[in-house]
Structure formats: C-alpha cells, structure tokens
Amino acid sequence: MLLAAYAAGATHVMLYVHGEAELSAERLTRAVIDAESAGILGNRMLGRHVECRVELRRGSGGFVLGEETALLESIEGRRAQPRTRPPFPVESGLWGKPTVINNVETLAAVPSIFELGAERFAALGTPKAPGTKVFGLSGPIRRPGVVEMRNGVTLRQLLVEVGGGLMDDQTFKGALVGGPSGSVVPAALFDVPMEPRERVSPGTGGIVGIPAAASVVDVVKTLLGFNARESCGKCTPCREGAPRLLAMIDELRVAADRSATTKLLRDLADTIQLASLCGLGQAAPLALVRALADFPDEFEAPRSP
Numbered sequence: 001m002l003l004a005a006y007a008a009g010a011t012h013v014m015l016y017v018h019g020e021a022e023l024s025a026e027r028l029t030r031a032v033i034d035a036e037s038a039g040i041l042g043n044r045m046l047g048r049h050v051e052c053r054v055e056l057r058r059g060s061g062g063f064v065l066g067e068e069t070a071l072l073e074s075i076e077g078r079r080a081q082p083r084t085r086p087p088f089p090v091e092s093g094l095w096g097k098p099t100v101i102n103n104v105e106t107l108a109a110v111p112s113i114f115e116l117g118a119e120r121f122a123a124l125g126t127p128k129a130p131g132t133k134v135f136g137l138s139g140p141i142r143r144p145g146v147v148e149m150r151n152g153v154t155l156r157q158l159l160v161e162v163g164g165g166l167m168d169d170q171t172f173k174g175a176l177v178g179g180p181s182g183s184v185v186p187a188a189l190f191d192v193p194m195e196p197r198e199r200v201s202p203g204t205g206g207i208v209g210i211p212a213a214a215s216v217v218d219v220v221k222t223l224l225g226f227n228a229r230e231s232c233g234k235c236t237p238c239r240e241g242a243p244r245l246l247a248m249i250d251e252l253r254v255a256a257d258r259s260a261t262t263k264l265l266r267d268l269a270d271t272i273q274l275a276s277l278c279g280l281g282q283a284a285p286l287a288l289v290r291a292l293a294d295f296p297d298e299f300e301a302p303r304s305p
Contacts, residue, residue: 001107002040002052003114008100011051016071019060029056063180063230067278068101070232081234082278105134105205125151129195133202137163139209140170155200156190159209170211174294176219178203180226181283183290184216216298220287221249227284238281241272245285252299262292 005013017025032054035041043051062080064070069083072094093099109131113121122130129151135158138144142164155175166172172187182203194202228242248265255261269285276282292299
C-alpha cells in the first residue's frame with residue numbers, strides 16, 4: 001500500500017475494513033502503530049522528504065462495498081451506492097480528488113513483485129494469468145483454509161491435492177467458484193487450468209466444494225437470494241430483477257411450457273447483466289445461467305416418490 005502511495009504521489013492512505021472483521025482491524029491498527037514507530041510512516045518516511053499518513057476506516061458491511069465507487073460513497077458518509085462513470089475515481093474520486101483504489105490482494109502482491117522482479121513474479125503463473133492467486137477453500141473438505149497458488153492451477157489441485165478432498169470419501173458434483181458472484185463448475189472441468197475470462201475463471205478466488213448429493217438448484221437459489229438482499233436498490237434491473245429471477249426458478253420447475261419459461265428467464269438474466277449499474281447486478285444471474293447450461297437435469301420438476 002505504501003509502495004502504491006509512493007508511486008502515485010499520495011500523502012493520505014485509507015485502509016477500509018469491514019465492520020465485522022475485528023481481527024483484521026486489530027492487526028492493521030498494530031501494523032500502522034509499528035510503522036509509525038519505525039519511521040516508515042509520518043512526515044519523513046525512512047528519513048526522506050516524503051510524507052504519508054495512514055487512516056483506518058471501519059465500514060458497517062455490505063457486499064456492494066466491493067464496488068469501488070460505493071466504497072467512496074461510504075467513506076464520504078453517504079449510503080453505499082455505486083456512482084455513474086465517467087468520471088472514474090482516478091480522475092475524480094474521494095471528495096472529488098484523484099483516488100487510487102485497490103483490493104487488498106492486489107496490494108499484497110506488490111512487495112513480492114519488487115522482491116522477485118516483475119518477470120520472475122509473472123512467470124509463476126501463465127501468459128494469460130501471470131503471478132499468483134489467493135484462494136479460500138471451504139465446504140465439506142478435509143483441509144479448508146486460505147492458500148496462495150500459481151495462476152493456472154486446477155480445481156482438482158486445489159480441492160483434492162491441497163484441500164484433501166471431501167470428507168467421508170464423498171465424490172464431487174462440482175465446485176462453486178467465485179463466491180456470490182460466481183458459478184458452479186462441474187467436476188468434469190476440474191482439470192482445466194483456471195484463468196480469467198476463460199472456461200474456468202477463478203473470479204474472486206472463493207472455492208466451495210460441492211458433493212454429489214447436494215442440489216445445484218439450492219446453491220443457485222442461495223446465491224441469487226444473497227445478491228437480491230445485498231442489492232443497494234439504486235438501479236431497477238438489479239433491485240427488481242434479482243428477486244424475480246429467484247422466483248422464476250421455482251416457476252421453471254413446474255412450467256407447462258419449459259422452453260418458453262426458460263427463454264423468459266434467460267431474457268431477464270441478459271437484461272440484468274447488461275443494464276445493471278455495477279458488478280453486483282451484472283454478475284448476479286451468472287450462477288443461474290451457467291447452471292442451466294451445465295446442470296439442466298437439476299432444474300426438472302421433482303419426481304413424486
């Protein structure tokens with residue numbers, strides 16, 4: 001973060017921490033105090049004529065705060081809602097001043113790039129996805145946790161070799177990749193290298209193992225329900241579209257004309273993706289659209305016992 005501030009000529013840095021992330025806030029507070037005591041922060045950083053102050057800001061939470069302009073609104077004391085762009089934050093950001101915003105994972109890679117050199121760090125990954133990626137492994141696997149891996153890793157390497165596979169020797173139906181904005185990847189694609197904007201994209205890096213007995217429909221409904229609740233409500237496609245899309249899943253399973261209902265569902269999903277103001281709405285339909293393509297049988301009407 002300090003390297004980024006130095007490169008941009010910034011003298012004021014903010015660390016924005018989720019209101020429920022107490023451990024993160026405690027550790028960052030200590031880090032700032034230690035840096036000030038060591039002369040790394042302050043009026044003369046490392047004894048040079050360079051100034052930088054660090055301020056820790058706590059947020060009340062909300063998935064939409066992952067959108068950079070909603071984060072700016074929150075810091076300025078307003079409701080967390082995305083701004084229309086342009087202007088972009090680097091032109092007019094916090095209080096109208098040029099502002100650089102980066103995710104913590106991006107900034108965490110900067111020291112390694114300086115230490116190893118850009119070419120060596122990039123070589124850890126693939127030509128399409130240089131460097132490393134942080135993954136959060138969860139679900140009913142033997143060894144959940146956070147790991148840093150080379151880009152281009154496969155889901156089998158993550159969930160089986162690193163995560164130890166599913167408990168009770170269950171088999172995988174697939175994996176939820178990318179958190180609430182992600183989608184369910186079938187087990188048949190577990191050996192495909194993960195690269196952004198390719199067949200299997202790592203997204204945010206959240207990976208949840210899904211056993212064969214689990215319902216993909218239930219997973220999709222959980223994700224859509226979360227996105228519907230977390231919508232800031234500013235734009236109609238997201239605010240109204242996500243709950244409607246959620247309701248249409250049950251309608252599809254009992255529809256007399258499945259093809260017509262499926263078309264309506266896909267049309268609505270396209271509208272939400274194209275017309276939503278920010279990434280929350282744009283990504284909300286992805287789990288459903290991809291599940292319909294990869295797990296079509298799951299959306300059939302339940303059979304009578």
